[in-house]
Amino acid sequence: MSRIHIDWTRCDGHGACAELLPELLTSDEWGFPVSRTGERDPQVPRQLTEHARHAERSCPLMALRRV
Amino acid sequence: MNTPMNVATRPLGSRRDTQRLLAPEHRGHQGPVDDLPALSLDALKALAEESGLTGRGGAGFPTAIKLRAVAEARRAPVVVGNAMEGEPLSDKDAVLLNRAPQLVVDGLLVVSHALRAKRTILAVGPGIGTEAVQAAADRRRERTLVEIARLQGGFVAGQESALVNQLEGRRAVPRDPLVRVTTRGVDGRPTLVLNAETLAQLALAARHGSAWYRSSGTHDDPGTSLFTVSGAVSRPGVVEAARGTRLGDVLAPAGPLDPVAVLVGGYHGAWVPAAALDTRLTHADLRRYGATVGAGVLHVLGSGRCPLRAAAEIAGYLADESAGQCGPCINGLPRMADSLRRLADRRPDPRLPAEIDHLRRLVIGRGACAHPDGTARMVASTMHVFANHVAAHLAGWCPTDERGPR
Numbered sequence: 001m002s003r004i005h006i007d008w009t010r011c012d013g014h015g016a017c018a019e020l021l022p023e024l025l026t027s028d029e030w031g032f033p034v035s036r037t038g039e040r041d042p043q044v045p046r047q048l049t050e051h052a053r054h055a056e057r058s059c060p061l062m063a064l065r066r067v
Numbered sequence: 068m069n070t071p072m073n074v075a076t077r078p079l080g081s082r083r084d085t086q087r088l089l090a091p092e093h094r095g096h097q098g099p100v101d102d103l104p105a106l107s108l109d110a111l112k113a114l115a116e117e118s119g120l121t122g123r124g125g126a127g128f129p130t131a132i133k134l135r136a137v138a139e140a141r142r143a144p145v146v147v148g149n150a151m152e153g154e155p156l157s158d159k160d161a162v163l164l165n166r167a168p169q170l171v172v173d174g175l176l177v178v179s180h181a182l183r184a185k186r187t188i189l190a191v192g193p194g195i196g197t198e199a200v201q202a203a204a205d206r207r208r209e210r211t212l213v214e215i216a217r218l219q220g221g222f223v224a225g226q227e228s229a230l231v232n233q234l235e236g237r238r239a240v241p242r243d244p245l246v247r248v249t250t251r252g253v254d255g256r257p258t259l260v261l262n263a264e265t266l267a268q269l270a271l272a273a274r275h276g277s278a279w280y281r282s283s284g285t286h287d288d289p290g291t292s293l294f295t296v297s298g299a300v301s302r303p304g305v306v307e308a309a310r311g312t313r314l315g316d317v318l319a320p321a322g323p324l325d326p327v328a329v330l331v332g333g334y335h336g337a338w339v340p341a342a343a344l345d346t347r348l349t350h351a352d353l354r355r356y357g358a359t360v361g362a363g364v365l366h367v368l369g370s371g372r373c374p375l376r377a378a379a380e381i382a383g384y385l386a387d388e389s390a391g392q393c394g395p396c397i398n399g400l401p402r403m404a405d406s407l408r409r410l411a412d413r414r415p416d417p418r419l420p421a422e423i424d425h426l427r428r429l430v431i432g433r434g435a436c437a438h439p440d441g442t443a444r445m446v447a448s449t450m451h452v453f454a455n456h457v458a459a460h461l462a463g464w465c466p467t468d469e470r471g472p473r
Contacts, residue, residue: 005242008393009435032394040432059113066246 002066004052006033010063017064020055023031023048033064041067075263084229087283087291089171089307093167103173103207104273108138111181117277119289120269124149124225124262125362131267133259134178136249140257143185147234147253148175150263151218151225154333155384156364159293161195161264167267172377173268176211177273178259184243185256187213189263190230193220220471222334222388226436227260228252229390239389241436264293284310288349292363296321296409298330299369301435308348310360315344318365325370328452332361334381335441338374357448373467375411377457378449382407383467385442395433400442401427407446413460420457423450 004024006017013031024042025033037040042064044052056064072186106114115131122128137144152160164171165302171189175390179187189204190199197215203242204213218224218233228242231252242248252258261269268290272280281289288310292316297303301322308317314329337358339346346352368374382404389396403426409421427446430439450457459466 006247006433007435008395008433009240009243011394013394028395028398030394030398032398032433034429034433038432056277065245 001046002008002044002052003020003039004044004055005065005067007063011059012061012063014060016028016058016060017055021051023051032048032058037049071139086307087271088163088167088170088264088293089305093170095389100287100345101105102115103176103210103270106177106181106273108181111177111273112138112338114272114277115269118272118280119277119287120265120280123264123268123292123337123362125154127359127361130261130265133249133261134182137257137259140181140250144182144257144259145186145188146175146179146182146184147230147260148189148213149225149227149230149260149264150195150232151190152195152362153192153222153225154220154362155222156247156295156297156330156333156366157362158295159305159363160192161261163198163267163293164191165196168200168421170267170270171200171263172207172213173273174261174268174270175213176207177270178261178266179211182259184259187211188234188253189213189215190218191215192218192225193347220309222385222440223390223436226438227258227410230373231258232258236281239369240392241438243435261377281419285347286348286353286467288360292348292360294348294363294365296365296367298367299326299372300367308405311347311349311352313344314339314346314348315366317348318344323367326367326372327372328368328374330364330366330368330445331356331358331368332466333364334359334385335437335445336364337444338368338452340452353402356452357444368454371467373411373456373465374449374453375407375460375465378445378453379404379407379411380441382446385438385445389438393434395430396439399430401434402426403430403442403446407449410457410460411464413463415461415463417461419461420450 015031018025018027018033028034092165120130150160224239226241227248229239232246233239234253248258291309294306326341328340331339337356339356386400386404406423427443431443
């Protein structure tokens with residue numbers, strides 16, 4: 001099972017990830033992703049693997065990675 | 068740089084039985100010259116493990132684990148001594164570099180030799196004299212060349228990856244922690260960054276062995292530490308004390324003046340109330356206050372100063388010192404500092420504590436480095452330890468004022 005890791009030095013709060021992975025991420029009032037589980041690098045359940053891949057590809061700053 | 072509090076550099080000495088780093092024989096240019104042991108990597112690993120040495124730069128990470136991570140890498144590593152001392156309340160690395168420079172250099176040489184390091188660097192922050200440590204390095208020139216790098220400062224400039232960045236000519240900002248500097252650091256090589264005091268402790272342990280090292284301190288917190296005492300004291304300065312010494316006993320040589328609480332661990336630390344000055348300075352004993360020994364910063368808050376005002380100033384400073392890379396830190400820290408300031412100003416807004424709590428939780432774990440987490444820790448401790456002040460401020464008065472100025 002993979003985790004998603006946000007490189008905060010790259011993230012600019014575009015918000016694509018939170019839209020594509022609402023089960024794992026929400027946005028703070030400035031648009032930056034917030035882990036719903038409270039984990040620093042939230043685990044991706046198997047059924048969300050495709051969505052996580054999509055979110056990874058959709059980040060315009062390549063700030064989100066599956067690790 | 069505008070810092071809320073200042074410290075005067077001065078060693079206050081130590082009790083005779085805890086004099087190690089600050090012992091007279093290590094003073095200045097009379098430091099030991101000939102008896103530097105050349106440990107093998109296995110011997111150094113065993114020494115770090117058996118002595119239980121932990122980092123003295125703030126995070127308190129076991130030195131043995133860092134050492135192992137770098138030793139496992141294939142390429143020859145770079146060894147960096149960290150004397151950046153970006154914490155404004157800390158002066159112990161400056162005192163150490165001036166007072167016992169040979170110990171810092173020798174610690175570097177022992178580690179570099181064991182790891183067959185490609186480069187050996189001592190990174191020194193602004194305002195710290197390098198004359199004595201340069202002389203100490205010159206004396207060992209035939210064994211290993213130590214590059215002394217004078218770098219620019221800032222609160223986060225001493226963070227490992229920010230330090231590596233600056234050594235490579237980049238901006239001194241932390242890197243994403245996914246790839247640690249122990250894997251890829253200076254020149255792309257595995258890099259071992261150890262605090263200057265950690266290196267000095269290691270130099271002594273290499274000479275005298277782990278049993279000697281453990282003869283001071285407690286079983287779980289062995290050895291001594293340097294402590295920088297500042298704030299409401301008559302003689303601010305640096306003290307060496309065994310781990311496990313009572314907080315009040317470490318403060319005593321500095322002469323605390325009517326203390327209300329002590330900020331333990333620096334701006335990222337936590338408050339220990341004056342009623343608990345008999346708390347022992349170990350990780351286990353400090354845990355109930357959310358504090359750690361950290362880099363040994365002890366800042367005394369006197370009875371004449373409003374704790375919420377002091378905390379708001381620190382939070383404002385920390386917000387200004389954000390590296391400006393990570394959104395939650397850029398947005399969250401100034402808001403948190405502002406809410407704390409409004410509380411200090413006695414704005415009768417009952418939502419303030421909940422807002423501070425929300426912002427504090429929001430920034431934790433959401434950055435490349437521990438700056439947001441450390442700021443949140445100090446703020447949480449302030450709200451908890453000074454709960455009576457918070458309640459009074461929300462009701463429009465301040466207990467400090469009621470007592471009148473000192």
